Amino acid sequence: MRLTVLASGSGGNAMLVEAGETRLLVDAGLPLVTLRRQLARAKLDVVPNAIVVTHSHGDHCRHAAELSEHYQAPLYVSEATRRSVRLGGRRAPRIFNPRVPFAIGPLTVTAMTVPHDAPQVSLRFDHDGRSAALATDLGEVPPGLMEHFAGCDAVLIESNHDGDMLRAGPYPYHLKKRVGGDHGHLSNAQTARFLRALDRGVRTVVLMHLSQTNNTPELARAAAAEALADHPATLLLATQFGVTALEAFPGSAVAPAPAAPPPRQLELFAR
Ligand SMILES: [Zn+2]
Ligand SMILES: [Zn+2]
Incomplete structure (x- = not known):
């Protein structure tokens, strides 16, 4: 299984999960031209063959x-998402139910x-003994999220805002309340609290969906690094249009690094 974060943040989200013949695009926040640009930056010469949208x-x-x-x-969506938005397009979406695992190829x-x-889901991906889980756009960590993430090699979790920056920042009051509320986004401190209890087996943590207004990469990284001080996991940050690649090929070597370094962050993850 290979995961590549292609874009993360309120400017658009997209991630590619590759497993066997499946090339699953997770979230469709980028227009085609931008998605293609990001795939090229990631040196991925692939065509997505399934799309899942979180909300x-x-x-x-x-x-x-x-x-x-x-x-x-x-296109795969939950029933709640299907009801909450006009998706458009000619084909009917395929509906999944939260908590009921479904297969897309292998x-x-x-x-x-x-x-x-908005009705939102965290997604967990399992393939051939490797697993990863993604949670962005959540106001608080609900009971059971740690169990949902149990045994994962990689954890991709939102670290959206710094509480002080949000309070002192330029957002209007109603938006500050929304972002910082129970149905908004996780702050660096909330994410740090979650990471403190993280399973020791997690090898990579990726901080996602950082606000460009109410956070800085330094603050997000510092809070998570402190929480993971005694944890062996590698800590990565996804930026709005950076590329973050994670690989997990059981029993095989790391894929060779691309000849020329991509413009932004590219990190490899392997046993
Ligand atoms: Zn979002
Ligand atoms: Zn959202």
Whole structure:
């Protein structure tokens, strides 16, 4: 299984999960031209053949119909998301139920509902003994999230804002309340609290969906690094249009690094 974060943040989200013949695009917040650019930056000469959208917000869902049509790729959403947004497109989406694992080729995907101001899910990906889990856009860590992440090699979790920066920042009051509320986004401190209890087996932690207004990479990294001080995991940060690649090929060597370094962060993850 190979995971590549192609974009992360309120400017658009996209991640590619590759397992066998499955090339699953997770979230469709980028228009085709930008997605192609990011795939090229990641040196991925692949065509997504399935799309899953976590929730109805534009930075995750806006281009779902366009990408699904273009790639002729089925779109997977929860029933709650299907009801909360006009997805468009000619084909009906495939509906998954939170907590009921479903297969996309050899990849098993399991969704868990998390609190946000639109019906939202955390997604777990399992393939051939390797697993990774993603949780962004959640106002607080719900009971059961740690169990949902249990045994994962890689954990991708939002570290959206710094509490002080949000309070002192330029957002209008209602937006500050929304972002910082129980159905908004995780602060660095909330994420750090979650990471302090993280399973020792996790090898890579990726901080996701950082706010460009109410956070800095330094603050997010410092809070998570302190929480993981005694943890062996490698800590990575996904930036809005950076590329972060993680690999987990059981029993085989790390894929060779690309000849020329990509423009932004590229990190490899392997046993
Ligand atoms: Zn978002
Ligand atoms: Zn959202």
